Amino acid sequence: MIKRKEALILNSFDYGNTSKIIHILTSNSERVSLIAKGARKPTSRFGGNIETVSLGDLVYYIKDNRDLGILKEAALQQFYSEVKKDLYRLNIAFSFLWTVSRIPDPERGLFGLTKRSLTFLDRGFREEVLAYFLLSLFQLSGVFPNLKNCVVCDSEEVDFFDIASGGSLCKRCKTNTAILMDGWQNFILDLSKGRLRVWKEYTFSQRGILLSIIYRYGVYHIGGWLNRLRDILPFEIIPKER
Numbered sequence: 032m033i034k035r036k037e038a039l040i041l042n043s044f045d046y047g048n049t050s051k052i053i054h055i056l057t058s059n060s061e062r063v064s065l066i067a068k069g070a071r072k073p074t075s076r077f078g079g080n081i082e083t084v085s086l087g088d089l090v091y092y093i094k095d096n097r098d099l100g101i102l103k104e105a106a107l108q109q110f111y112s113e114v115k116k117d118l119y120r121l122n123i124a125f126s127f128l129w130t131v132s133r134i135p136d137p138e139r140g141l142f143g144l145t146k147r148s149l150t151f152l153d154r155g156f157r158e159e160v161l162a163y164f165l166l167s168l169f170q171l172s173g174v175f176p177n178l179k180n181c182v183v184c185d186s187e188e189v190d191f192f193d194i195a196s197g198g199s200l201c202k203r204c205k206t207n208t209a210i211l212m213d214g215w216q217n218f219i220l221d222l223s224k225g226r227l228r229v230w231k232e233y234t235f236s237q238r239g240i241l242l243s244i245i246y247r248y249g250v251y252h253i254g255g256w257l258n259r260l261r262d263i264l265p266f267e268i269i270p271k272e273r
């Protein structure tokens with residue numbers, strides 16, 4: 032069946048003497064692998080249109096129940112050129128694509144989230160986009176923390192946050208692993224809604240602690256495999272556990 036889809040190129044690698052295999056995330060959040068025959072020949076019609084970290088309109092042929100399709104046409108839509116000029120932001124972009132490639136059951140909405148996150152990076156935002164990406168991933172996966180009420184007794188007076196409990200706790204229900212919230216509920220809610228400018232209103236240390244909490248929350252609630260995200264990210268982004 033011939034398909035025409037808007038898609039993000041998650042990664043690409045050389046195959047045989049002249050071809051490439053690309054992994055894509057389509058606009059309906061499906062992951063597909065495609066062979067781009069002759070893509071490494073100088074005269075290839077795919078040109079630079081199938082590079083990792085780009086958005087394109089792709090036409091491909093894939094048989095039902097097959098893992099690998101054949102790329103027919105590729106038109107570049109967005110190259111994220113600002114991201115590609117900055118290794119720091121490029122590594123954050125790679126961390127999104129890495130996560131998208133490995134998440135066991137890609138949810139509807141994953142394509143939109145990844146595309147928005149890359150656009151934020153391209154506009155100059157940096158590690159705040161990682162916070163946005165992970166928080167939105169929690170929403171898509173149905174594990175977003177409960178911030179307004181104590182997850183145990185439903186009290187509205189919440190001062191603590193506990194990763195394992197999945198959200199806020201009051202003084203009475205607080206566990207040994209709970210962290211003082213310091214009024215960060217709004218910070219987290221703003222970031223999750225894409226209001227990334229609030230990032231600058233917090234101190235360097237507060238941002239670091241927040242990213243560390245969000246990251247550990249993801250490892251706990253999304254899956255231990257997410258731990259390896261740290262190997263891709265610039266080392267200073269997620270502070271070591273204290």
Ligand SMILES: [Zn+2]
Binds near residue numbers: 202203
């Ligand atoms: Zn409580």
